[in-house]
Amino acid sequence: MFLQLFILLVVTSVCLYKRKTFEFGLSAVVTALLVMSIADQFSLVAWLVVALTSVSYFMPDLRRQYVSKPIYKIFQKIMPAMSETEQDALEAGDVWLDKDLFQGSPDWNKVLNIPKPELTAEETEFLNNETEQLCEMLDEWTINNEHDLPEDVWKFIKEKGFLGMIIPKKFGGKEFSAIAHSTIVNKISSRSTSAAVTVMVPNSLGPAELLMHYGTDEQKDQYLPGLASGKEIPCFALTGSANGSDAGAMTDFGIVKKGEYNGEEVLGIELTWEKRYITLAPVATVLGLAFKLYDPDKLIGVKEDIGITCALIPTDHPGVNTGDRHLPMNLAFMNGTTTGDKVFIPMEWIVGGQDYVGKGWRMLVELLSIGRSISLPAMGVSCGKFSYRYTGAYARIREQFNTQIGNFEGIEEALARIAGLTYRLEASRRMTCNAIDLGVKPSVISAIAKYHMTEMGRTVISDSMDIHGGRGLIAGERNYLIPAYQAIPVAITVEGANILTRNLMIFGQGAVRCHPWVLEEMLSVANPDKVAGLKQFDRAFFSHIGYSIGNFVRTFWLGLTGARFTRSPVNGETEMYYKQLTRMSSALAFVSDVAMLMIGGDLKRRERLSARLGDVLSHLYMATSVLKFYEDEGRQSDDLPYVHWNLQNGLNSMQVALREFMRNFTGNKWLASALYRIVFPWGESYSKASDKIDHAVVKPMLSNTQIRQRLTYPTFISKKADDATGRMEFAFNAVLLAADSELKLYRAIKKGEVENLKTIEERLADAVSKSVLSKKEAKLVQEAADARWDAIQVDSYPKEWFEQFSKQSDQREVA
Numbered sequence: 001m002f003l004q005l006f007i008l009l010v011v012t013s014v015c016l017y018k019r020k021t022f023e024f025g026l027s028a029v030v031t032a033l034l035v036m037s038i039a040d041q042f043s044l045v046a047w048l049v050v051a052l053t054s055v056s057y058f059m060p061d062l063r064r065q066y067v068s069k070p071i072y073k074i075f076q077k078i079m080p081a082m083s084e085t086e087q088d089a090l091e092a093g094d095v096w097l098d099k100d101l102f103q104g105s106p107d108w109n110k111v112l113n114i115p116k117p118e119l120t121a122e123e124t125e126f127l128n129n130e131t132e133q134l135c136e137m138l139d140e141w142t143i144n145n146e147h148d149l150p151e152d153v154w155k156f157i158k159e160k161g162f163l164g165m166i167i168p169k170k171f172g173g174k175e176f177s178a179i180a181h182s183t184i185v186n187k188i189s190s191r192s193t194s195a196a197v198t199v200m201v202p203n204s205l206g207p208a209e210l211l212m213h214y215g216t217d218e219q220k221d222q223y224l225p226g227l228a229s230g231k232e233i234p235c236f237a238l239t240g241s242a243n244g245s246d247a248g249a250m251t252d253f254g255i256v257k258k259g260e261y262n263g264e265e266v267l268g269i270e271l272t273w274e275k276r277y278i279t280l281a282p283v284a285t286v287l288g289l290a291f292k293l294y295d296p297d298k299l300i301g302v303k304e305d306i307g308i309t310c311a312l313i314p315t316d317h318p319g320v321n322t323g324d325r326h327l328p329m330n331l332a333f334m335n336g337t338t339t340g341d342k343v344f345i346p347m348e349w350i351v352g353g354q355d356y357v358g359k360g361w362r363m364l365v366e367l368l369s370i371g372r373s374i375s376l377p378a379m380g381v382s383c384g385k386f387s388y389r390y391t392g393a394y395a396r397i398r399e400q401f402n403t404q405i406g407n408f409e410g411i412e413e414a415l416a417r418i419a420g421l422t423y424r425l426e427a428s429r430r431m432t433c434n435a436i437d438l439g440v441k442p443s444v445i446s447a448i449a450k451y452h453m454t455e456m457g458r459t460v461i462s463d464s465m466d467i468h469g470g471r472g473l474i475a476g477e478r479n480y481l482i483p484a485y486q487a488i489p490v491a492i493t494v495e496g497a498n499i500l501t502r503n504l505m506i507f508g509q510g511a512v513r514c515h516p517w518v519l520e521e522m523l524s525v526a527n528p529d530k531v532a533g534l535k536q537f538d539r540a541f542f543s544h545i546g547y548s549i550g551n552f553v554r555t556f557w558l559g560l561t562g563a564r565f566t567r568s569p570v571n572g573e574t575e576m577y578y579k580q581l582t583r584m585s586s587a588l589a590f591v592s593d594v595a596m597l598m599i600g601g602d603l604k605r606r607e608r609l610s611a612r613l614g615d616v617l618s619h620l621y622m623a624t625s626v627l628k629f630y631e632d633e634g635r636q637s638d639d640l641p642y643v644h645w646n647l648q649n650g651l652n653s654m655q656v657a658l659r660e661f662m663r664n665f666t667g668n669k670w671l672a673s674a675l676y677r678i679v680f681p682w683g684e685s686y687s688k689a690s691d692k693i694d695h696a697v698v699k700p701m702l703s704n705t706q707i708r709q710r711l712t713y714p715t716f717i718s719k720k721a722d723d724a725t726g727r728m729e730f731a732f733n734a735v736l737l738a739a740d741s742e743l744k745l746y747r748a749i750k751k752g753e754v755e756n757l758k759t760i761e762e763r764l765a766d767a768v769s770k771s772v773l774s775k776k777e778a779k780l781v782q783e784a785a786d787a788r789w790d791a792i793q794v795d796s797y798p799k800e801w802f803e804q805f806s807k808q809s810d811q812r813e814v815a
């Protein structure tokens with residue numbers, strides 16, 4: 001009997017592991033039992049188990065009545081009610097690779113077959129010409145001191161079409177791909193964060209994007225050509241004093257009314273709003289406004305409380321009040337307030353027209369999944385590439401204790417983070433933009449990209465600051481770090497503040513959107529037709545059970561075998577990583593189901609638990625992006641240390657997140673321990689990248705390597721030796737050029753062949769006179785010494801310079 005039960009278990013497990021259909025599994029089990037019975041190994045218990053399961057499967061009415069119905073009732077009681085805004089947020093946007101990673105069995109061939117993202121010839125030309133020219137015009141120190149972009153820069157941005165990158169060509173826009181859009185923002189950001197934000201906002205969530213997806217033909221014709229040419233400057237106002245993260249708390253409202261417009265009485269809306277933090281508001285000509293709409297007299301339907309609605313309003317419309325400017329982090333991009341009190345607008349100013357009343361929140365969430373995937377992540381990527389290039393250069397030229405600081409192990413640890421994360425940032429950028437260019441509106445992936453890529457930006461900029469020491473802290477023309485350091489918290493706060501994004505959105509949305517059955521279970525409970533609801537529930541619930549048991553089997557087997565026997569789409573050094581990612585993906589699917597079963601709707605409130613599972617999903621996504629990037633780049637050997645760094649650290653982060661989840665999710669020690677042993681039967685196995693790998697990723701940063709060029713593209717590189725970053729580039733090249741001659745001189749001094757005189761000039765003269773160095777070599781060493789000296793200098797200002805500020809404040813007081 002035991003043998004038959006054992007065979008039953010093994011065959012069932014294999015079918016569940018392979019995710020075979022019920023019919024397939026049943027045929028396999030029956031065949032196995034028949035063979036055993038013929039071989040004189042009959043077991044009544046095993047046959048009974050099969051019979052009962054079959055009856056339950058093939059007689060659905062019976063199953064629904066006696067099994068599903070009571071469970072359905074319990075679910076109706078325990079499932080939290082979904083608000084309309086929550087339902088909109090959950091249903092908006094698409095799932096993509098996140099779904100496969102969440103469900104525990106990623107199809108790696110599908111991942112590797114995603115086309116490599118490329119810029120078109122036109123996009124490349126725009127990047128190399130107009131964007132390069134714009135970067136040359138930007139001087140961040142002056143921009144931030146004068147609190148605005150210079151007039152010629154504004155003109156250039158508008159005339160060259162930077163504000164219309166996403167607008168279709170038929171309206172005069174550039175119609176660039178997501179990857180081009182992101183690459184351009186990345187490049188501008190490497191020169192001026194204020195200019196980057198100025199370009200970013202009209203191309204991200206705002207009037208143009210709203211109109212392209214939801215606008216009426218008249219609205220598109222009215223606004224898109226002007227927005228593409230820069231004649232119209234847009235802003236979008238959602239946030240007010242009462243509502244930041246919680247859009248539903250907004251106090252801005254509109255009442256459906258009749259009023260006068262263009263000398264006629266028309267149906268429209270009387271609006272009252274008070275918005276703050278609105279980027280470009282101080283210079284905007286068209287205001288996108290989100291407000292709650294009410295129809296107390298039921299002039300347009302039966303509902304009084306219609307919901308969040310979006311309208312486009314010319315800022316010169318009577319009653320629109322563009323308020324004062326804010327100074328976010330003391331940066332120069334335009335940001336400020338806008339208010340209005342009982343401002344009447346006609347109905348046709350609603351984005352999409354009257355049919356779209358009350359659909360504002362869904363529209364915004366849907367579009368957020370596009371914009372949020374591109375702009376702010378591009379800023380994070382820019383921090384990485386910029387730091388890789390210039391902090392690497394600084395670590396090469398700055399010497400302390402007669403050694404380049406890049407050679408100190410402590411500095412190497414921080415440089416390794418910059419190097420490794422830059423690779424991860426670029427890989428994630430490409431994967432995410434690819435999704436958009438393939439027509440996906442990735443809601444979960446956009447949250448992953450926004451959160452992790454801005455956080456990685458923060459990490460690398462902080463590391464850069466530490467590595468620069470005092471050189472990074474002194475403000476002035478020479479400092480290229482402070483503006484990025486100031487800007488990164490802005491990227492962290494806007495479009496879904498990061499703490500909220502990590503704790504509430506990534507797993508909160510991911511678990512529902514990516515899970516094959518949970519959304520259906522939730523919808524079945526919310527279904528007003530209870531008979532249809534029960535049918536829907538029955539199907540989802542039993543499929544869910546099969547899916548969960550399958551994940552349990554897969555997780556335990558993959559843990560037990562260290563995923564050795566699972567398939568990888570490639571051979572060689574990266575083969576094992578695909579296998580380990582399959583293992584962690586399966587563990588996430590299994591642990592998520594246990595979490596939902598044990599905690600249910602309360603998981604929404606247990607944010608730190610959700611955040612940890614979200615971390616696993618995010619690291620799976622980023623690690624997958626790294627492997628794909630490595631393949632897309634042609635599996636170059638230079639990239640391998642970066643792949644090892646990212647995969648080892650990524651797997652370690654997943655392990656930590658799972659361990660911490662298990663440690664915290666239940667008061668039941670035994671359950672936590674059982675869960676842990678299922679996922680990690682032999683204990684934890686993923687170590688962080690070693691010091692040796694850290695060394696290997698840092699080495700290419702410190703000289704002029706091909707991977708340095710590749711990874712830092714398209715960072716703006718100034719050709720001027722007296723420019724903030726140009727100076728660093730110049731010194732770096734000079735130091736590299738003189739490296740051999742410097743070494744010769746150093747060795748000769750050590751041996752006593754050249755006198756260790758006080759100045760470099762004297763030492764070089766002695767070396768030349770003793771034929772240790774040629775004149776040409778001495779010249780190289782001298783040039784490197786001069787460039788290095790110049791590059792380590794910081795700004796200082798005479799007291800007269802400060803007097804201009806006291807004069808300005810005196811003038812303000814008088815005025």
Ligand SMILES: Cc1cc2nc3c(=O)[nH]c(=O)nc-3n(C[C@H](O)[C@H](O)[C@H](O)COP(=O)(O)OP(=O)(O)OC[C@H]3O[C@@H](n4cnc5c(N)ncnc54)[C@H](O)[C@@H]3O)c2cc1C
Pocket residue numbers: 235236237238239243244245246276277278279280328335490493494495496497498499500501503504607
């Ligand atoms: C420079 C700048 C530019 C901006 N541009 C625009 C613009 O153009 N248009 C526009 O409409 N808005 C804009 N905003 C507003 C921005 O989107 C909001 O600042 C953001 O949504 C956060 O709102 P808040 O600042 O009120 O913070 P709050 O919502 O008060 O949040 C405070 C903290 O609480 C956290 N938090 C909130 N809820 C939760 C939760 N449930 N779980 C965990 N943590 C939570 C947040 O993550 C945050 O850390 C801009 C803001 C800034 C600073």
